[in-house]
Amino acid sequence: MTPRTTRRTGAAKSRLVAIGALAAAGALVLSSCGDQTDDGGDGGDGGETKANAAPGALPKAIEDAGVIKVGSDIAYAPMEFDQGGQPAGVDIDIANALGEELGVEFQFQNNVFDNLIPSLDSGRFDIIMSSMTDNKERQAEVDFVDYFSAGVSILVQKGNPEGVSTLDDLCGKTVAFQRGTVSADIAKAQNEKCDKPIKTLPFTKDTEALQQVKQGRAVADLNDFPVAAYNARESGGGEDFEVVGEQIDAAPYGIAVSKDNPELRDALAKALDAIIENGEYQKVLEKWNVEKGGVDKATVNGGNE
Numbered sequence: 001m002t003p004r005t006t007r008r009t010g011a012a013k014s015r016l017v018a019i020g021a022l023a024a025a026g027a028l029v030l031s032s033c034g035d036q037t038d039d040g041g042d043g044g045d046g047g048e049t050k051a052n053a054a055p056g057a058l059p060k061a062i063e064d065a066g067v068i069k070v071g072s073d074i075a076y077a078p079m080e081f082d083q084g085g086q087p088a089g090v091d092i093d094i095a096n097a098l099g100e101e102l103g104v105e106f107q108f109q110n111n112v113f114d115n116l117i118p119s120l121d122s123g124r125f126d127i128i129m130s131s132m133t134d135n136k137e138r139q140a141e142v143d144f145v146d147y148f149s150a151g152v153s154i155l156v157q158k159g160n161p162e163g164v165s166t167l168d169d170l171c172g173k174t175v176a177f178q179r180g181t182v183s184a185d186i187a188k189a190q191n192e193k194c195d196k197p198i199k200t201l202p203f204t205k206d207t208e209a210l211q212q213v214k215q216g217r218a219v220a221d222l223n224d225f226p227v228a229a230y231n232a233r234e235s236g237g238g239e240d241f242e243v244v245g246e247q248i249d250a251a252p253y254g255i256a257v258s259k260d261n262p263e264l265r266d267a268l269a270k271a272l273d274a275i276i277e278n279g280e281y282q283k284v285l286e287k288w289n290v291e292k293g294g295v296d297k298a299t300v301n302g303g304n305e
Helices: 060-065 090-102 113-121 182-191 206-214 225-238 262-278 280-287
Strands: 067-072 081-083 086-088 105-110 142-157 174-178 199-203 220-224 241-258
Touching: 060 067, 067 090, 067 113, 090 105, 090 262, 090 280, 113 241, 142 182, 142 206, 142 225, 142 262, 174 182, 174 206, 182 199, 182 220, 182 241, 199 206, 206 220, 206 225, 206 241, 220 225, 225 241, 241 262, 262 280
Parallel strands: 067 105, 174 199, 174 220
Antiparallel strands: 081 086, 142 220, 142 241
């Protein structure tokens, strides 16, 4: 179980890995390419192309190279994971959209989560995009452009036969979760509020907890929102589970940028606002069944815990 310092959600003690997420070895590289044509654009006078919507917004070195190097721990479906030897997921698709907007390629390089910020500091990466929670502790080291929100969700059988929508609805019922996670802490805290106690079923692996829900021995599994949404989308072709209610203790995920590079930070924030406005951001969320994690606008250093 990974320690708190590598956990992606804000209050948790360990990182959960979804069904099918693989810890990819070596460096996986993904290029997300914008339209690099010189004469594109609707105007006949050499106007801007879509990919150069904000010329000069990026640092000159990145603009000249045409590449943003991205550090990521590519083992956290559906946010970023290995799919046939290539990075895939929410973060990768958002990076694709940002690349189209900025006219550069985003190249993902796989690394251990603990090493991402030190590698950014050393110049190995330009940014980190790895479901990294924006919090006060990390803000002392890097700046964040917040692009997603994630907490813990309640996952139930498809059709929600027990009518569960809040933690209060779990009182007197059986709930499964993975040991040593924030989900276990939430279940314990909720149990203290219940008139009828929750029967808890802790497991070493979340796949075991999911099986309890699937077979009807537990009414719900508590899990990280992106992971819960991914399991609802993938398991049984989307017919086994569904996510209910609001996220619990949600916190922002941010794109981490060196504090020495405010120009890049601000360019990313403007590009994120642009893809939110043009609908490309929403398309990504819908593709991966994570609309509840969407944000309305880019925020810099919005984490407050």
